[in-house]
Amino acid sequence: MSIQTRRERERAEREKLIVTAARELAEAEGWEAVTTRRLAEAVEYSQPVLYSHFKGKDAIMRAVAVEGFADLAEDLRAARTTARDAVSALAGVGAAYAAFAERCPALYDAMFRQNVDLPFATLEVPAALRAGFDELAEAVRPHARGDDLGLLTETYWAALHGLVTLTRGGRLPREQHDRRLALLLARFTG
Amino acid sequence: MSIQTRRERERAEREKLIVTAARELAEAEGWEAVTTRRLAEAVEYSQPVLYSHFKGKDAIMRAVAVEGFADLAEDLRAARTTARDAVSALAGVGAAYAAFAERCPALYDAMFRQNVDLPFATLEVPAALRAGFDELAEAVRPHARGDDLGLLTETYWAALHGLVTLTRGGRLPREQHDRRLALLLARFTG
DNA sequence: GCAAAAGTTCTAGCGGTGCTAGATTCGTGA
């Protein structure tokens, strides 16, 4: 049992190394710079090793995304629990969400912009994702009035996502970003 | 002057042909299927001809996007002008926007998801883009209350964009799409 | 009318991509 477990441990460590290297390279130079050759060089293995861990490049991006869900959930939780009242809680999670996207653009892309099919609707991965969504939902709850909480949270999330992605794509001028967040907040807090 | 103008006309026609072929191929099989080789084959010219019209593949996508701005503006205008009242006008442009994104996903991607720098903030291209934004703004105006109209319109637009992209990326279940639009509407009409 | 010049389009190829088959090296158990 010893040799086998050591091997499995080493394998897991190397997998983690790949994911971390991919994330760092993506954050430093964008996902288009994350090629299998450069990634293999970064972890000091040959390309085929990547494929013994992941089915392909998309699967690596997905693994990076899953890491990100946990980070985001943490940020949102911190923002919500330190807020004084219901309004500032919703404002806080909104600002935290936008700040996360700003701070880790490549990670955010892997999580929410990648076209590849993440198991969003399934039960497997989304533990951390679900946690993040629940944080949003708790912040939204006091302002739900009669509306369906899940749907309203999804709508608030979508609005944040839209603001974040349009701003980063150069479609919205960054200067007024905070004012747009404030407008959104006002409409959701009534 | 005759020969010269005929040449220019033929050149313009071929350019139009390239853009149309790119748009159709993208809509049929997605942008990842639009390679310079396949596109050249579709217009029955060799690859380098594409580069005598456009600087590169990104420039072709941009040309497709510009076409789309005009189409979208038209849809939004139709939706707004046929609405009975201020609330149904805002609902109408929202639904029209979402329908456009649903009907022409590849075109929508070129317009609003592509990372390449479209001159959004400049004065050159955005005639049609500006027209579309103005339609949104006119629909938002009656619900602006004291808020800055431009910023509020941008916020509404971003919310629509978020709903549309998250839904298409599989992040939000499509079934409840209309209910989310309704919730967004309710929050913006107060 | 015809060769030279100008302009246009093509063939062929560069360096890169994601991915993989088959050779090779390595740690392991008899």
Next chain:
DNA sequence: TCACGAATCTAGCACCGCTAGAACTTTTGC
């Protein structure tokens, strides 16, 4: 010590965006 099985690498496939230079066509000057 050595044969075996697993882990890893080398080398290569088909494709990508893009371009230099050859080949062809059209226009021009005589």
